[in-house]
Amino acid sequence: MTTPTISTLRCSCAASADANVDGFLECLKQDSSISSLVYTPTNPSYQSVLDFSVRNQRFLSNSTPKPLVIITPEYEHQIPHIINCAKQNQLQIRTRSGGNDFEGRSYASEVPFVIIDLLKLSEVTVDVQQKTAWLGAGATIGVLYYNIAIKSPRLAFPAGFTPTVGVGGHFSGGGWGVLVRKYGLSVDNIIDARIVDVNGKIHDRNSMGEDLFWAITGGGGSSFGVILAWKVRLVDVPERVTVFKINRDSEKNATQLIHRWQYVAPNFEEDLFLRVIATRITTSEGMMTIRATFNSVFLGGIDRLLAVMQEKFPELCLVREECTEMSWIQSILYNSDFPIDSHLNLCLTGFSMM
Numbered sequence: 089m090t091t092p093t094i095s096t097l098r099c100s101c102a103a104s105a106d107a108n109v110d111g112f113l114e115c116l117k118q119d120s121s122i123s124s125l126v127y128t129p130t131n132p133s134y135q136s137v138l139d140f141s142v143r144n145q146r147f148l149s150n151s152t153p154k155p156l157v158i159i160t161p162e163y164e165h166q167i168p169h170i171i172n173c174a175k176q177n178q179l180q181i182r183t184r185s186g187g188n189d190f191e192g193r194s195y196a197s198e199v200p201f202v203i204i205d206l207l208k209l210s211e212v213t214v215d216v217q218q219k220t221a222w223l224g225a226g227a228t229i230g231v232l233y234y235n236i237a238i239k240s241p242r243l244a245f246p247a248g249f250t251p252t253v254g255v256g257g258h259f260s261g262g263g264w265g266v267l268v269r270k271y272g273l274s275v276d277n278i279i280d281a282r283i284v285d286v287n288g289k290i291h292d293r294n295s296m297g298e299d300l301f302w303a304i305t306g307g308g309g310s311s312f313g314v315i316l317a318w319k320v321r322l323v324d325v326p327e328r329v330t331v332f333k334i335n336r337d338s339e340k341n342a343t344q345l346i347h348r349w350q351y352v353a354p355n356f357e358e359d360l361f362l363r364v365i366a367t368r369i370t371t372s373e374g375m376m377t378i379r380a381t382f383n384s385v386f387l388g389g390i391d392r393l394l395a396v397m398q399e400k401f402p403e404l405c406l407v408r409e410e411c412t413e414m415s416w417i418q419s420i421l422y423n424s425d426f427p428i429d430s431h432l433n434l435c436l437t438g439f440s441m442m
């Protein structure tokens with residue numbers, strides 16, 4: 089693969105003490121469409137723009153290194169110019185989509201850096217006939233789910249649980265969620281992408297070549313450039329799915345059930361996703377014990393689910409009253425601990441349950 093990468097830029101910048109923020113800002117002025125999209129620490133909106141997508145609150149502290157400049161491009165064509173200006177002025181680029189990086193790598197760095205924040209490049213276009221969608225890399229998976237759901241209750245996309253997760257980081261790293269058993273990871277369902285390389289050249293899958301496409305669909309995006317957009321293949325889901333979330337504490341054989349689940353779960357039919365989350369709880373007598381929460385999304389109705397569970401995992405003693413049928417998009421909110429009748433608009437907002 090001959091395409092130069094952003095990591096090349098990162099290395100050279102990290103070694104340089106010549107970062108020139110004034111030169112960078114001067115350079116940006118050559119594209120007048122960018123001027124209203126630039127935030128320096130003296131701008132009253134700088135802090136709120138920075139904090140908006142800092143999802144790990146540890147990094148809201150003053151000791152976290154701050155960007156010299158934040159740019160929120162509105163159009164793809166603005167990004168090559170930003171990259172060239174950063175290169176010329178020895179500034180490292182951090183690219184941010186949903187801001188859910190566990191280590192804050194999309195908005196913090198030890199060397200002088202600027203943020204390209206893609207939150208305005210978040211348009212989602214769903215083609216129900218073709219069962220595809222194009223989405224800007226600044227979109228969240230919640231925005232994607234919402235836009236699919238308002239067009240068709242029978243289509244979905246295999247990605248994560250938390251609607252605030254951004255498709256820029258999520259898709260380039262894999263992306264798994266409740267549809268993983270039937271449809272694989274998000275990256276198994278990406279059919280095209282647009283990316284700006286370190287030389288400011290925009291590529292689609294065809295012009296970037298299969299090596300680079302392979303790298304950005306699992307190897308992380310920021311090592312290779314700024315991903316602008318993804319084209320994804322949508323998948324079929326029934327209009328009603330069945331969900332349950334049940335607790336089994338130690339007096340209800342939690343440990344034995346977790347042990348048994350490890351043997352039966354990999355052999356369930358692909359329509360059945362069943363995960364278990366183990367937590368420590370304190371009983372009313374003040375004793376510490378374990379709680380197993382079994383959480384499922386089944387691509388079918390309650391009757392079929394009960395039959396499958398009776399056959400494959402009778403030890404769980406699942407009963408009808410513990411199950412609820414709902415649309416697939418409602419199951420996303422349900423799994424984020426929202427009430428069953430929550431409005432779908434919640435998928436669009438910046439909420440996070442973590």
Ligand SMILES: Cc1cc2nc3c(=O)[nH]c(=O)nc-3n(C[C@H](O)[C@H](O)[C@H](O)COP(=O)(O)OP(=O)(O)OC[C@H]3O[C@@H](n4cnc5c(N)ncnc54)[C@H](O)[C@@H]3O)c2cc1C
Pocket residue numbers: 143182183184185186187188189190192193194195206225226247248249250252253254255256257258260261262263264265308309310311313314315316440442
């Ligand atoms: C609350 C929470 C829930 C999660 N749930 C799941 C889950 O259910 N399933 C799962 O698989 N994972 C899950 N994750 C992990 C999540 O997929 C990763 O943390 C992912 O990288 C976040 O992407 P982001 O765009 O939100 O983050 P960001 O912080 O914006 O980006 C993460 C990384 O990707 C880079 N990047 C972002 N956008 C681009 C772009 N356009 N071009 C190039 N590089 C880019 C950033 O520079 C950074 O290095 C979860 C994480 C959190 C915090």
